[in-house]
Amino acid sequence: MKAVITVTGKDTVGIIALVSTECAANDVNILDISQTVLGEYFAMIMLADVEKLKIPFVEFADRLAELGRAKNLDIHVMHEDIFNSMHRI
Amino acid sequence: MLNTSDILETINMIRQENLDIRTITMGISLFDCVSEDTGRLCQNIYDKITRTARRLVPVGEEIEKQYGIPIVNKRVSVTPISLIGGNISPEGYLKVAHTLDRAAGAIGINFIGGFSALVHKGFTVSAENLISVIPEALSETKLVCSSVNVATTRSGINMDAISRMGEIIKRAAYLSRDSGSIACAKLVVFANVPEDNPFMAGAFHGLGEPEVAINVGVSGPGVIASAVRRAGDCDLSRVAEVIKRTAFKITRVGQLVAAEAAARLGVSFGIVDLSLAPTPAIGDSVAHILEEIGLESCGAHGTTAALAMLNDAVKKGGVMASSHVGGLSGAFIPVSEDAGMIAAVERGSLSIEKLEAMTAVCSVGLDMIAIPGDTDPAIICGIIADEISIGVVNSKTTAVRIIPAYGKMVGESVSFGGLLGSAPVMPVNKWSPARFISRGGRIPAPIQSLKN
Numbered sequence: 001m002k003a004v005i006t007v008t009g010k011d012t013v014g015i016i017a018l019v020s021t022e023c024a025a026n027d028v029n030i031l032d033i034s035q036t037v038l039g040e041y042f043a044m045i046m047l048a049d050v051e052k053l054k055i056p057f058v059e060f061a062d063r064l065a066e067l068g069r070a071k072n073l074d075i076h077v078m079h080e081d082i083f084n085s086m087h088r089i
Numbered sequence: 090m091l092n093t094s095d096i097l098e099t100i101n102m103i104r105q106e107n108l109d110i111r112t113i114t115m116g117i118s119l120f121d122c123v124s125e126d127t128g129r130l131c132q133n134i135y136d137k138i139t140r141t142a143r144r145l146v147p148v149g150e151e152i153e154k155q156y157g158i159p160i161v162n163k164r165v166s167v168t169p170i171s172l173i174g175g176n177i178s179p180e181g182y183l184k185v186a187h188t189l190d191r192a193a194g195a196i197g198i199n200f201i202g203g204f205s206a207l208v209h210k211g212f213t214v215s216a217e218n219l220i221s222v223i224p225e226a227l228s229e230t231k232l233v234c235s236s237v238n239v240a241t242t243r244s245g246i247n248m249d250a251i252s253r254m255g256e257i258i259k260r261a262a263y264l265s266r267d268s269g270s271i272a273c274a275k276l277v278v279f280a281n282v283p284e285d286n287p288f289m290a291g292a293f294h295g296l297g298e299p300e301v302a303i304n305v306g307v308s309g310p311g312v313i314a315s316a317v318r319r320a321g322d323c324d325l326s327r328v329a330e331v332i333k334r335t336a337f338k339i340t341r342v343g344q345l346v347a348a349e350a351a352a353r354l355g356v357s358f359g360i361v362d363l364s365l366a367p368t369p370a371i372g373d374s375v376a377h378i379l380e381e382i383g384l385e386s387c388g389a390h391g392t393t394a395a396l397a398m399l400n401d402a403v404k405k406g407g408v409m410a411s412s413h414v415g416g417l418s419g420a421f422i423p424v425s426e427d428a429g430m431i432a433a434v435e436r437g438s439l440s441i442e443k444l445e446a447m448t449a450v451c452s453v454g455l456d457m458i459a460i461p462g463d464t465d466p467a468i469i470c471g472i473i474a475d476e477i478s479i480g481v482v483n484s485k486t487t488a489v490r491i492i493p494a495y496g497k498m499v500g501e502s503v504s505f506g507g508l509l510g511s512a513p514v515m516p517v518n519k520w521s522p523a524r525f526i527s528r529g530g531r532i533p534a535p536i537q538s539l540k541n
Contacts, residue, residue: 004091006100034093045096058154076100078157080091085345086338087095 002031002080003050003057005064009073011042018067019046019075026060027052042073047080099338103158107311107373108339110346111366112162113149114202114287116294116302116359117141119168127181130174131188138165138192138201141301146197148353152346160346161308161368161508165193166292167203171219179218186226186233193232200275202292204235207282208250210531223257227272228264234290240280240477242484246532251477254278255470255526259493262462266495269503273492274425274457278473280480280487285360286416291453291488302359303351304416307343309335310365310427311372313403317381328382329402336363336406344411362416363407364452365399367427369510375399375420376429376439387429388439396420397450417486419452425505425512426457434513441472441515449479454487459503459512462495469493471522482535 005023007015016033023030028048035044053060061077068075102108122133142165149163170185177185186204193201204226206216223235237254240246258273265272277291284295287304294302316335317328343361351358367375376387382395400420408414422444424430433439441458448454454476460469473489480487494503497514504511 004096006096008100036093043097045091045093047091058151061154061157074104076157079155081345082156082158082342083091083096083099085341086099087092 001050003048003077004080004083005046005048005075005077007042007044007068007073007075009042009068009071010040011037012071015042015044015071015073018071019044019064022064022067023048026054028060102309102312106309106315107368107370108309108342109159109161110305110343111308111364112164112287112306113145113160113346113350114164114166114292114304114306115142115145115354115356116166116285116298116304118294118298118300119173123173123175125175127177127184130177130181131184134185135188135192138167138189139195142196142198144354148350152349152353156346158342158346162200163198164287164289164292165196165198165201166287166294167201169203169205169207169293171206171213171216174215174219177218179222182219183222183225183229186222186230189233190230199232200234200289201232202234202236202289203294204233205237205293207238209238209241209247210244211247212250220253220257223276224261224264224272227261227275234275234292236277236279236282236291236293238279238282239473240481242281242481243534245534246280246474246477246481248474248526248532249529251278251470251473252526252529254473255466258469258491259466262493262495269505270462270492270494271505271509274490274505274509276490278477278489280477281485283416283486287362288364288366288417290490291417298359299357301356303347303354303356304359304362305343305347305350306362306364306366306416307339308364308366308373309339310367310375310378312339313365314372314374314378314381317378325398329398332399332402333406336403337410340407340410358413360413360415361407361411363404363411363414363418364416365403365420367421367423368508369426369428371428374427374429375422376427376433380429386436386438387433388443392443393446393450396422396447400451417452421452421456422447423456423490424458424515425510426508431511431513434515441517445475445479448476448487449483452486454480455489455491457490457492457509457512459492459494459497459514460517461499461514462493462497464493464517465521465523467521467523467526468517468519470526472517474526478532
């Protein structure tokens with residue numbers, strides 16, 4: 001199963017490190033990253049393989065959201081199927 | 090990899106534009122609960138609902154987290170109770186209502202539908218017994234919803250039933266007078282009622298349905314309004330196209346959630362209801378879509394045409410997005426649950442008469458409308474008869490959920506809290522239809538050819 005991790009917020013040092021460290025700690029393999037910085041605004045989208053995830057998916061999503069909140073970032077982890085079903089026929 | 094702008098679009102729809110799954114409703118057949126002993130019947134019903142829907146709320150929450158989309162309501166609909174009550178007394182039916190309420194509380198859902206009767210051609214003793222206690226059932230319970238089908242295109246309109254419902258609604262309003270006559274907000278009078286509707290208060294699990302089914306209602310007025318706004322000053326062909334495309338995306342999420350919920354719960358996937366269901370939240374209003382299309386205020390001349398286009402485009406986009414479509418499918422126009430409708434009523438641009446015209450081209454009917462508490466029951470029956478005849482003649486579902494708010498006058502407002510919102514009390518035409526209503530009998534089924 002693949003998940004899409006999105007991070008939005010004000011640009012700051014170490015955002016990718018923050019997310020990728022948490023991924024590595026839970027055996028989540030990052031497949032692709034794209035990011036854009038528009039002025040001060042930062043948006044990153046990460047496609048990750050969560051097949052071997054060590055903890056329940058919901059807990060992983062909550063943990064990343066929590067990490068994000070501490071740094072004023074909005075982090076969401078969502079199953080990729082919601083995007084596939086919405087944007088692909 | 091997925092396109093970045095697609096991902097951001099989805100996230101924006103959910104976070105900024107109030108996209109959500111409005112309800113996952115599990116339909117449960119209660120035919121195997123039948124018993125001639127009321128106590129036994131109640132126990133069977135309680136056991137069946139709590140056993141079958143035990144995992145509904147946790148599974149809903151799991152899906153919500155995994156896909157990152159809010160699922161606002163988890164609900165249950167059951168076989169119309171009048172069909173399984175057998176020979177039980179009115180008091181017995183009241184006990185069943187309390188049982189449904191307890192079962193709904195035990196599994197953590199926020200409404201249970203199916204305290205219902207189908208009387209479009211006439212009353213059975215069981216239907217009569219059930220209907221007679223609807224006011225008590227809805228004012229003594231919190232989670233139970235009730236509906237009565239009084240007409241179909243094939244059988245015509247049962248005016249005796251409409252006459253009865255006028256009294257029932259008035260009594261329900263009186264019995265729940267301490268909480269804004271809220272019992273009436275849980276009671277719907279239908280024509281051509283659908284059997285697989287996931288939306289309350291009119292949901293029940295119909296006769297041709299499987300043992301258990303998952304039906305899902307989507308939402309998303311905010312998403313459509315934003316899409317129309319972004320489209321700018323284009324012509325109406327383009328507006329219809331934009332609505333269609335957006336409805337497709339919204340419905341795809343509904344289809345995904347419905348299929349996933351059915352699979353995880355191990356039950357059949359019923360339908361996705363292609364609905365635009367507003368909430369009182371700012372930015373989640375059907376009226377605002379109509380205003381975005383170009384009306385100064387909802388209710389202005391042109392509203393029916395704009396709504397007809399909106400409703401049609403939502404269906405066209407949605408139908409392709411889902412494998413099975415059903416329920417009430419279309420735009421809902423409940424007054425109390427839509428910030429834009431409330432504002433339109435308050436500024437005097439939207440009347441009951443205009444709402445009635447609007448229901449000829451969209452889903453459901455006169456929904457969540459508060460009228461003065463002292464309105465004569467015959468007038469309420471007249472309002473119901475008008476609305477029901479629109480459904481019968483046009484072969485569509487129509488319904489009335491009207492609240493004669495006890496002790497309230499035009500200019501005041503009545504608040505129900507939560508998704509039910511608050512409704513400004515609307516004026517009604519005071520000329521009396523009493524003689525027409527008191528004639529009783531049935532209005533014959535309409536001719537289906539010579540369509541003029």
